[in-house]
Amino acid sequence: MTARILIVEDEIFVAMELEAILEDLGHQPVGIAPDLASAERYYDQPLDLALVDLNLRDGLTGPQIGERLDANGVPVVFITANPRQLGEGIAGTIGVISKPTDAATVAAAVRYVLARRSGEKVSPPAALTLFPRAIAQG
Template identity: 35%
Template sequence: MTLRILIVEDELLLAMDLEDILLEAGYVVAGHATDMKQAIALAEGSGSRIDVAIMDVNLARGSNGVETAGVLRRRWNIPSLFLSGNLDERTRALASEWAPIGFVGKPFSEREVLKALSCVEVVT
């Protein structure tokens, strides 16, 4: 089965770039959210078919990616790959509580993102 990925990123061009990278690599993009509310709605509607979320730390409408990752992990056991320009020690420590698959800084490379995703197992 193919890995299904939720993109949680409020910068549209970055989200589109990520989607292109993921589709070219053979992954399925389960959806794109710009804030916590949209991410939760997509997870609820997915029928537990999201394997991982690519998560920015600062999201639209003042929502926080670390908190969003916590909700996704607690409610649906969806791990996150944090992709952000704001990955200082404090943020990493807070995010680590939710057992992320990793951290990739912005600007990111296709290779870094795909390498981090290579360790994720498809939920059956």
């Protein structure tokens, strides 16, 4: 299955690396949003997953973006160097991967979320910290 995945990241080299990882996995990165205004353009598009950083070009807007995407039915995984800023998590979102990360970690998290979304019973990869609500739904 080719998934449509949004990247919300303001560091262009990190965003381009994520884009390359997703393409190597056979998925379609639909865009790179470096801030809230850019992310808003994707809210009404059909998305299978969003990878969201917390601190973006316009400040700590990643959580707000994650909440809005979740409200539209899009699974959200945060990728951040500051996972503690999420506390127990953002309502509805799946979990967090700590930066720096690597291709294998991102690939494992993407596979997990997409399998779970299709109804498969799968175990989360070790590097993906699930939020309590995601565990309860899982």
